[in-house]
Amino acid sequence: MDPLEPLRRKFPGKSRSWLKRALARLGDVSEGPGYYVVRGRPELGDRYPEYRVWLSGGKWYCTCYLTEWGHKRARDICTHVAAVILYRSHKLARREGRFYVAVGVVECRERPQAEGEIYAKPVTGRTIADYARPKWRVAVISERPVVAVRCGERVEELRGVEASYEEAKVIAEEYVAAS
Ligand SMILES: [Zn+2]
Structure with a gap:
């Protein structure tokens, strides 16, 4: 089975490279008070050392939505947010599946x-x-x-x-x- 298949089901319509970028960020996620921090990676096109991701009114936000290219990204979901979603589901699986x-x-x-x-x-x-x-x-x-x-x-x-x-x-x- 393609190891990216479970991700494809979670994020339908995303390209293989997008899914790989989201997965590559999984280890870069940490928890702050009321938000998540995703470490920036220049090789993945990041311009800042870190990005903050938070949930508000059932919608995910990322500080990269506030940059000049953010309007395009905000219409959809960035790989910082995708990494946080993956981080949360892994954490839940670890807690439940012992x-x-x-x-x-x-x-x-x-x-x-x-x-x-x-x-x-x-x-x-x-x-x-x-x-x-x-x-x-x-x-x-x-x-x-x-x-x-x-x-x-x-x-x-x-x-x-x-x-x-x-x-x-x-x-x-x-x-x-x-x-
Ligand atoms: Zn982002």
């Missing part, structure tokens, strides 16, 4: 079980001992930092790392697919 992904190799005769979304693949054995004691590559996506993986009566704890759900899914799939 997941953990735990990975490890677990010895088990049958497929291990865990609370949460489990990915498990048998490790291909090379010796008779491997066949006698089958191992599984296990990845679990959970809302808890420590995940209990059950193999029959036995329980093994795996410690997870924090991630968004999307990140956790990628980590889990890649871990289990590796051999």
